[in-house]
Each structure stands twice: as C-alpha cells, then as structure tokens.
Amino acid sequence: MRIAIASGKGGTGKTSISVLLAKYLSFESGQEVDFLDCDCEAPNGHIFFQVHLTPLKTVNIFTPKVDTSKCTFCGKCSEICRFNAITVLGNKVAMTFPELCHGCYGCFRVCESGAIKEDPRRIGKVYAGRHEDGATRIHLVQGVLRIGEAMSPPLIKAVLEEGEASSNLVAVTDCPPGTSCPVVTSIKGADLVVIVAESSPFGLHDAAILTKVVRRLGLTFAIVANKVLDENTLIHEWCAKEGYRYLGGIPFSPDFSMEYARGGDIFKAAKRMPEIEEVLCRITKMVQER
Amino acid sequence: MKIAISVISPDEGMSAVIDPRFGRARHFLLVDIDKREVVKKVENIDAFNMGHGAGIKTASKMVELGVDAVGSGFVGPKAFSVLSAAGIKVYSGLEGSVSEAIKRIASGEIQPDSAPSSNGHW
Numbered sequence A: 001m002r003i004a005i006a007s008g009k010g011g012t013g014k015t016s017i018s019v020l021l022a023k024y025l026s027f028e029s030g031q032e033v034d035f036l037d038c039d040c041e042a043p044n045g046h047i048f049f050q051v052h053l054t055p056l057k058t059v060n061i062f063t064p065k066v067d068t069s070k071c072t073f074c075g076k077c078s079e080i081c082r083f084n085a086i087t088v089l090g091n092k093v094a095m096t097f098p099e100l101c102h103g104c105y106g107c108f109r110v111c112e113s114g115a116i117k118e119d120p121r122r123i124g125k126v127y128a129g130r131h132e133d134g135a136t137r138i139h140l141v142q143g144v145l146r147i148g149e150a151m152s153p154p155l156i157k158a159v160l161e162e163g164e165a166s167s168n169l170v171a172v173t174d175c176p177p178g179t180s181c182p183v184v185t186s187i188k189g190a191d192l193v194v195i196v197a198e199s200s201p202f203g204l205h206d207a208a209i210l211t212k213v214v215r216r217l218g219l220t221f222a223i224v225a226n227k228v229l230d231e232n233t234l235i236h237e238w239c240a241k242e243g244y245r246y247l248g249g250i251p252f253s254p255d256f257s258m259e260y261a262r263g264g265d266i267f268k269a270a271k272r273m274p275e276i277e278e279v280l281c282r283i284t285k286m287v288q289e290r
Numbered sequence B: 001m002k003i004a005i006s007v008i009s010p011d012e013g014m015s016a017v018i019d020p021r022f023g024r025a026r027h028f029l030l031v032d033i034d035k036r037e038v039v040k041k042v043e044n045i046d047a048f049n050m051g052h053g054a055g056i057k058t059a060s061k062m063v064e065l066g067v068d069a070v071g072s073g074f075v076g077p078k079a080f081s082v083l084s085a086a087g088i089k090v091y092s093g094l095e096g097s098v099s100e101a102i103k104r105i106a107s108g109e110i111q112p113d114s115a116p117s118s119n120g121h122w
C-alpha cells in the first residue's frame, strides 16, 4: 500500500503532511512504515525524523559516446533522439550533450555500425536509515540528486524500488513539486494520491493541473486544503464543484511554519492543531477502505 | 559570405527586426553580406516548439543550410558548440534591423564571438 503526497505547487505542505502521516500510520498500526523521499532535488524528510542515513547505492544512467572511427555519420541517432542530446553534422562531426540525455538507449539501438558506446553518468545516490521513537518506527529512504544534474526520474525509481523491496506494508511517498516527469514517476503505481492544495488561487491552479495528471494515470486521489486563511473555502468549493473527495482544511499557522522552518518538532506543533489529526484520520480511513 | 539572422518579421526583408533569441527564433533570413540582399526566408517552427535542445536543433539546421555565419541577440552554449564545431561564425548582440546589423558586420565594427553570449534559456 503506497500513499503518494503531491501538490503541483511547491511549498504547500507536502513534506509536513508526509512526515506527520507516516508517523501517524506507524503509531496507529504499531508497525514500521516506509517513508520514501522522492523529492530528490531537496530531500528533507530525514530532518524531522532525525535518522542517521547511510548510502545504499549510486544511480547511473546511460549516456552515449560516439566512436568516430566506427561512425558512418548516417544521422539515425540524432533523428530518433527527442531531446536533441545527440547531433550529427554533415559527415564529420557527431556531438553529444549528456546533460540533455534521458538515457533511453534509443540512439544505441538504432545505430547499425556499433559506434555508440555507453558512457555512464552518475545522477545521484540513494540513502536509507531507521527512526524509532516509542511506538513509531520509520524506515526512511531518500534519493539525493547530484548537484547540477536535472534528470531525477531514474533516481526516483531507485528509491521506489527500495520501498518495494521492503517488507513493510505501508509506504508514504513525499513527491517533488510540479507536474512533470519526476512527479509522474513518483505517483505512478501509488494506491492513493493525496493532493495537498494550498488555499490560494495559485495553489488551486497548480492542484488542478496535478489532478488532471493523476486522473489521466487512473489513480485514486483525494484533496487536502492547506494554509487556509480565515474562512477561505476556495479548495473546498472547487472539490465540491468537481466532485472530488475532500479530506479537510488545515489552517495557516505561523507557529507550525516556524517549527518547520527551524527543523524542530512539528509533531508537537501539529498536536496543537486538531484539523491535522482529522485529515490524517480521514486518510487512514481511505487506506483501510482499500 | 552568407549569414542567417534570426528575425521577428521576416516579410520586411532587409528592414526586418532582429529576434534576440537564437534557438527559439521562429524565422531566419539568409542574407548575402556582400550584395546586401536577402537570399532566402527560413522557418524554424519545429525548434520553437521544442521542450529542450532548441538551440542544438536550430544550430544543426544552420549547418544543413550551409551558412558561413549566424547573427542573433544571444546564442547559448550548446548552440555555440554545434556552430563552432561546424566552423560557422557567430555574431551576437545584434539588435534593430537586419540592414543595420549587416552594415556593422561588414564594416568590421562587430567581430564574431569566441564564446557563447548567454548561458542558455533564450
């Protein structure tokens, strides 16, 4: 059972909800829960669980290197590459742009003269650690993208594979922001996607885009409104209008934000906000329904 | 010498306005510098719509067109490396009309670049 926490917009409270949910689920079930931090550009779940992380593996992707002594400059590799990561000029130059390469092996497969060799590129590392605090136990896995690297999906896959290999029954995935490949990779195969929508026009806009992606992938989802100011019902109304499952609204709390920003005890801060527990309880119910 | 210049309004010939972007320019005019006249109009729609690597695509197109030089506002590093590998000169920092730019290039006021003029995303 994997629950993915995603948002579209950044800074809506994905990590907060993920961390709180993982702890809640572990406490309620008395079992260890996997926390899969797929936000590989800035993984930060470990701060709140205070786990000691150890490196598990390095993730590489294929990038092509052209052996010009074998190359016939036929241009087939450059034709198939959707990312312009390889280009052939006339009949003398074949250039590669590794930072654009998605490692799909397309060029490698179409090259008939065996001129394309593999030149692996390190994209990042997977780390893991365990947290135990009274009745809660968390097995945390995170991917850390190499600085300067832009291609996170293969690293995210490696993090998810660790989750699959784990014997724990429940996993919470903290997804990256946005709605492109890294998010698609992180939510694919999830049993439930919780969309954390910031209660603002911008938050609604991005949550709506993400909802389209989630629906296109045929995934079960539900929506939480976060940072709700006063009586703002923007997200709730949107859910009602579209017929989406609404899990409740969490008010904006400077107290919680400050605790989060200094990497402090957000569990304690959350206790002062009954709306959070209500939301976590509803998510748990959805998990049990399935 | 034949130069391809990125333009916004290709139908205006030598008075056309230069597009500051190289990779994502929609149109190019091929100009004969010596004769000061437009030889050909070239569309660049596919690169314009490209998510990544528009500069590389556009630069490869310039190589296919067989131009001696390109002129634009900013030329990114990837496009620059393709163009220089093919021995194509790059004139950047151009603005205003094509005819003004050609004048400045012909007089030697502007020299070809030895390094890319922007660090991408143009």
Ligand code: SF4
Residues within 6 Å of the ligand: A066, A070, A071, A072, A073, A074, A075, A076, A077, A078, A088, A094, A110, A111, A112, A113, A114, A115, A116
């Ligand atoms: S497909 Fe192979 S032979 Fe053809 S240009 Fe590419 S590397 Fe060279």
Ligand code: SF4
Residues within 6 Å of the ligand: A062, A063, A064, A077, A080, A081, A082, A083, A084, A085, A086, A100, A101, A102, A103, A104, A105, A106, A107, A108
């Ligand atoms: S592996 Fe795929 S993305 Fe990379 S250069 Fe080859 S065809 Fe392009």
